[in-house]
Amino acid sequence: MRKTYKIILLIATGFVLVAILLFLENPVSNLLFPLKIKTVQLVNLPANRLRFRVVVTTNKKATVYLKYWSRGAKDTLYSDASRDSLHHTLNVTNTVAKTDYTFEVFAQQGKDTVSSNRYHFETKPIYQATPYFDLISMDPSIEKEMKGKYFLTQILTQPGSMVIINHKGDIVWYEPFSKGVKVTNWTPYHTVLSIVGAEKIPSSGGDEIIETALSGKTVRHLKLGKDGMDKMVHHEVRYDKDGNLYALTFDKKVFDLTKAKGLARDTVHGDGIVVFDKANRKIWEWSMLDHLDPLDDPLILKHKKDWVHANSLFKDTDGNFLISYRDLNQVWKVEYKTGKVLWKLGAGGDFPLKPNELFYSQHAVHFNAAHNLVMLDNGTKTGISREITFKVDEANKKAEALSIIALPKEYYTTAKGNAYEFAGDKMLFCLTDPRNFLVTDKAGKVLWKVAVGGDPYRLEEITGFSFNKPQINDNN
Incomplete structure (x- = not known):
């Protein structure tokens, strides 16, 4: 019996040693297994x-x-x-x-x-809600700089899609939807955040907010009537530094418009701001209908279904919001969380502007890394679309245009679009009506041009799309 026990003990010990060699990281283990x-x-x-x-x-x-x-x-x-x-x-x-x-x-x-x-x-040919993107020209001076650049855009029409292209205009990633993709935003988490909605929903509006990983997985989804989303959203959805989502939302309010020959209980449709926490609960809401009197608009009966038309939203580093009003030719700054309107920039606003600094039907208003205010001036009064960068002294209500890039008339876009700083000394444009993407220098010379076969709303450069060779930890 003792001999049998010894044999069993030796076998068990052998298994233990093999297991140790197999699972522990050491030269002997690597050599044997x-x-x-x-x-x-x-x-x-x-x-x-x-x-x-x-x-x-x-x-x-x-x-x-x-x-x-x-x-x-x-x-x-x-x-x-x-x-x-x-x-x-x-x-x-x-x-x-x-x-x-x-x-x-x-x-x-x-x-x-x-x-x-x-x-x-x-890879096979693509046919799912993806238009063509044709590289028309690229100046030799930026060929090296453009290599390795990627850009996010979207197709508004139905069916729609999120699309990423490279510097040659090749589609390198896409995610199709049966609905239109109204706007997209590249997040700090290397995902695509979007507003999705039927084509019939006006004003770049949608009834869903969808965040998609590069793998195609839906990582966040808000839908009208669920969680805190009790109204449709439009034009903008972004993350703030706390991981909350903020967006423009449709709003409405009943006013007495009898003085304007309307009804005693007449509904005016406007815009607001909504913030959702990480659990998709609505934690803050603001409405411009609490800050303007519709009777001040002599054409309110004509405008009441879409009054003043907000079209972009951006949260500043101080936590307050920039909101752009196309029909007012104004940008407001709104204090979060009091809702107080801190200032208005533009026609009839709080900052004196020179005639050439006035803008019309602006889009994609934001602060850049240097905290200068950048916008695409659609130029509906002049017929010329421009990029304008303002240095804004908020305390003293002073604004000065540091940069104005006027595009040739062939690139005029009546609505939508954007102008973003690119590579430090250039500008990236999305021009919806002519269906062009451009990179220009600060003098307006076109250095890169892509023709688009669809209806894009915005274009932004993205970082972190292409994976680098993984760094391996030796202690892994």
């Missing part, structure tokens, strides 16, 4: 022609990622990374249609690194 990539499976996603998943298993917990490249290209792309696991799902999210690609899997545990065989896949 090296890291291996066991299986690699490419998963096609029929709902999206540019997105793929690769499912990988390893014999030991490891960090795993892909590198991939198109045939004949010198550029290497990387997937996201799966860390400290035996089972890995990796996402290929940056590809171009009708292109052959090769990928290779890399796995690393500490200093032990292995790679797989090379595998091939081919």
Whole structure:
């Protein structure tokens, strides 16, 4: 019996030693039980022609990622990374249609690194709610600078889509919707935040707020009638520094308009601001209908279904809001949380402006990194669309135009669009009516031009779309 116990004890001890060598990170373990990539499976996603998943298993917990490249290209792309696991799902999210690609899997545990065989896949033509984007021209002076740049835009019409293009105008990522995608915003979390709604909803409005990861996963969803979303939103949705969502919202209020030959109980439709917390609860709301008297508008009966028309919203570093009113040719600053209107910039506002500094039907008003106020002046009075950057002295109510870029008449857009600072010394334009994207220098010279086959609302440069080679922690 003792001999049997000894044998059992020796076998058990052997299993324990093997387990220790197998699961502990040490040279002996790596020598006896090296890291291996066991299986690699490419998963096609029929709902999206540019997105793929690769499912990988390893014999030991490891960090795993892909590198991939198109045939004949010198550029290497990387997937996201799966860390400290035996089972890995990796996402290929940056590809171009009708292109052959090769990928290779890399796995690393500490200093032990292995790679797989090379595998091939081919992307198919795109047809799901994606228009064409044609690169018309690119000045040689910015070719090097433009390489590696990516831009987010959207298709307003139904069906719609979120779209990311590269500097050549190639679609490299998209997410289609049966409804229109009214506006998009690239978040600090490397996701796309959007307002989605039927084409019949006016004023770039929608009944859903949808946040989408690059993998295609919906990570946040607000829908009219659920949680705190009791009104439709329009034109703008963004995150603030606290992780709350803010948006423009439709509002309405009953007024006595008999003095304007209206009804004693007449409904006026205006705009407001709404803020949702991380649990999608409405935590703050503001309405311009509490701050203007409709009887001051001699044409209120004509305007009452869409009075003054707010079209952009931006939260300043001080926590207060910039709100743009197209029909007033004004930008207001509204104090959060009191709701007090702090000042008005524009026609009839609190800041004296020179004649050439007045703007008409402006869009996409925001503060840039230098805290100067930037806008696209649609120029509905002049027929010339411009970028204007103001230095604003809020305390002394002084404003000075630091930059005015007047575009040629062929780029005039009556509505929508934006002008954003680009690469420090240039401007990025979305021009909806002529359906063009532009990069210009500060003198207005066109350096990059893309023609758009759809109806874009905005265009913004995004950072962090293309993954870098993962940094592996040796203590993994």
